[in-house]
Structure formats: C-alpha cells, structure tokens
Amino acid sequence: MYSDLVAALDIGGTKIAGALVDGSGGICLRARRPTPAGEDAETVMGAVAAVLAELGASPLWGGVTAVGIGSAGPVDASAGTVSPVNIPGWRDFPLVERVRRVTGGLPVELVGDGVAMTAAEHWKGAARGHDNALCMVVSTGVGGGLVLGGRLHTGPTGNAGHIGHISVDLDGDPCPCGSRGCVERIASGPHIARRALENGWRPGPGGDTTAAAVAASARAGDPVATASFERAARALAAGIAATATLVEIDIAVIGGGVAGAGDVLFAPLRRSLRDYATLSFVRRLTVAPALTGGDAGLLGAAAAAAPERRDTAAAYTG
Structure with a gap:
C-alpha cells in the first residue's frame, strides 16, 4: 500500500513535526512535539528523538529508506549542522549526525525551511511544472528557495x-543580520504590525496587534493598515524583481502567515511588480499563493531526501 517511504522532519522554533511520506506525497503517519526552544541542545535533540521514536514504533518504519530534515536556519548542509536563530541552544549543532545515529544509519538530507517549502511547492504546489521559480515564506521572518533549470538549487550550504x-x-x-533595509525588516509579519502601530493604527477591542489583525483592518478600509501592507508589498516586489532579473525565474510563490492576508498583500504586490520587473525578460513574471500550506516543511523535506522524488517530480539536486 505504501511505497518509497521517507521520514520527514520539520523543525522550527515552536514545533518539531515528523511524518512518514510516501512516493506520491501522501502523509501516512504524523508525530509532533513542542520545541523546547529555551532549553539546552540535548533537550531540544531529545524532542527530535521522541518524534522519531514515535514514527519508528510504527510497522511502516521498515519501509523507510531515508530521512529528510527541513530546519529553521541558518543551516550548513555541507557540514550537517544547524544554528537556528530561534533555538539558541543549537549553535553548529551536528543534527545530521545525531539523526543518523538515532535512525540506525539511514541516509539523512538537511535543507533550510525556505528550501523545504520550495521543494514542496515544486513537487505538489503552485510551482509545479515551472523550471525556474522562487518560493518564499513570509511570516515571522522571510525565507525562500530557488528552482533553476528544473532543479532545486540549494547552494553549497543549503541557503541559496x-x-x-x-x-x-x-x-x-x-537588520539583526547586520545589514540594513532587508526585505525581512519591512515585509515580515511583526514589522508590518510595527509600522502600522508607529503610524497610528490601533488594534480592536481584543488588543490583537499581529499582522493578521492589521490585514483585517486593511480589508475594512483602514488607510494606515493598508499603507503598511503596501510598503511590505513594495519590498517583496523589489526583492522578487531583483531575483528574477538575476536568474530569470518565471513565477514567485508566496506562502506563510502573511500570505494569508490574500488580496490585501497580493494586489499591491502585483501592482508593484509592474514598477520593478521592467526588463523584457521578466515582465511576464507571475505571483501565486502557495498551495501546500502547513505540510510544506514535511513534504519538502521528503522531496529533498529521496532521489526518486527528485527524478520524477522535478529532478531535484542538493
């Protein structure tokens, strides 16, 4: 019934999700633990091991051929290490080696969470059928990944x-990264909300100050909330256009919590792209919402891990 099983891990600052994923992208079994992000390295690894143990207790585990990991970054796929900003106990943590040890020596593939989302969208989502794509996660932060020439382009360390x-x-x-004026500093959820508050927007009776609340106000016609999303859209458009000009992508797929704003984000983003993507070879660039939703990390980790998925879905390379 199940073929080509891969164990997939999606590791973030709030949860560690795991699944057994078959060759068609079906999720056969799930496991999940909260991320003990404030604890030491071994405590966090203990939560990863618990997820793997739950998956390993299934009779399906005998069909698992590889493990794929999509992790918050930075990651260093060449060294097999992770240093997630939101998991301070992990700095240059040898995650690939530790997971390989827990799983009895199975092959392990590590990618960043933005790259995992890209692999998922190219395999099963909005970028399917596109040989050159940028896929983005716009949420608490802004991450992304590239498909070039039909292949997932991870770069040497997995952060391309x-x-x-x-x-x-x-x-x-x-920006906390050391630069200034980064896309993330303008277009991430917290910064959309921060700018709205600084310019006079006030939350409703419930006191919700998230980007989702700003989006609701924008839909209701609040000009300050609308302006905050329009600025975020311009920043995204500038980054997308720069990427398209450099590597000739033909689609940009956007997922993550901020993308849930719908037309509040996508309408000004498409308008702004007309101002930034002006050269003849990028004018036909399209923008689409992501389709794989909350399973993007798991599906992408599975796609990155299994050679047969890379060959049949999109000829992925690491």
Whole structure:
C-alpha cells in the first residue's frame, strides 16, 4: 500500500513535526512535539528523538529508506549542522549526525525551511511544472528557495534563495543580520504590525496587534493598515524583481502567515511588480499563493531526501 517511504522532519522554533511520506506525497503517519526552544541542545535533540521514536514504533518504519530534515536556519548542509536563530541552544549543532545515529544509519538530507517549502511547492504546489521559480515564506521572518533549470538549487550550504536578507532600502532600518533595509525588516509579519502601530493604527477591542489583525483592518478600509501592507508589498516586489532579473525565474510563490492576508498583500504586490520587473525578460513574471500550506516543511523535506522524488517530480539536486 505504501511505497518509497521517507521520514520527514520539520523543525522550527515552536514545533518539531515528523511524518512518514510516501512516493506520491501522501502523509501516512504524523508525530509532533513542542520545541523546547529555551532549553539546552540535548533537550531540544531529545524532542527530535521522541518524534522519531514515535514514527519508528510504527510497522511502516521498515519501509523507510531515508530521512529528510527541513530546519529553521541558518543551516550548513555541507557540514550537517544547524544554528537556528530561534533555538539558541543549537549553535553548529551536528543534527545530521545525531539523526543518523538515532535512525540506525539511514541516509539523512538537511535543507533550510525556505528550501523545504520550495521543494514542496515544486513537487505538489503552485510551482509545479515551472523550471525556474522562487518560493518564499513570509511570516515571522522571510525565507525562500530557488528552482533553476528544473532543479532545486540549494547552494553549497543549503541557503541559496534566502531573499529575506536582500537589501531593498539602502538607508533603511538596521537588520539583526547586520545589514540594513532587508526585505525581512519591512515585509515580515511583526514589522508590518510595527509600522502600522508607529503610524497610528490601533488594534480592536481584543488588543490583537499581529499582522493578521492589521490585514483585517486593511480589508475594512483602514488607510494606515493598508499603507503598511503596501510598503511590505513594495519590498517583496523589489526583492522578487531583483531575483528574477538575476536568474530569470518565471513565477514567485508566496506562502506563510502573511500570505494569508490574500488580496490585501497580493494586489499591491502585483501592482508593484509592474514598477520593478521592467526588463523584457521578466515582465511576464507571475505571483501565486502557495498551495501546500502547513505540510510544506514535511513534504519538502521528503522531496529533498529521496532521489526518486527528485527524478520524477522535478529532478531535484542538493
């Protein structure tokens, strides 16, 4: 019934999700633990091991041929290490080696979470059938990944396509990465909300100050909330257009919590792209919402891990 099983891990600052994924992208079994992000390295690894143990207790485990990991970054796929900003206990943590040990020596493939989302969208989502694509996660941060020439382009360390740290405002606010005016500093959910608050937007009776609340106000016609999303859209458009000009992508897929704003984000983004994507070879660039939703990390980790998926779905390479 199940073929070509891969164990997939999606590791972030709030949850560690695991699944057994078959060759058609079906999720056969799930496991999940909260991420003990404030604890030491071994405690966090203990949560990963618990997820793998739950998966390993299934009779399906005998069909698992590889493990794929999509992790918050930075990651270093060449060294097999991770240093997630939102998991301070892990700095240069040898995650690939530790997972290989827990799983009895199975092959392990590590990619960043933005790259995992890209692999998922190219395999099963909005970028399917496109040989050159940029896929983005716009949420608490802004990450991304690239498909070039029909292949997932991860770069030597697994971080290629990290569009969140392209500078689009030379005199902009300092970014924690050390640069200034980064896409993430303008277009991430917290910064959309921060700008709205600084310019006079006030939350409703419930006191919700998230980007989702700003989006709701924008849909209701609030000009300050609308302006905050329009600025975020311009930053995204500038980053997408720069990427398209450099590597000739023909689609940009956007997922993550901020993409849930729908037309509040996508309408000004498409308008702004007309201002930034002006050269003849990028004018036909399209923007689409992601389709794989909350399973993007798991599906992408599975796609990155299994050679047969890379060959049949999109000829992925690492």
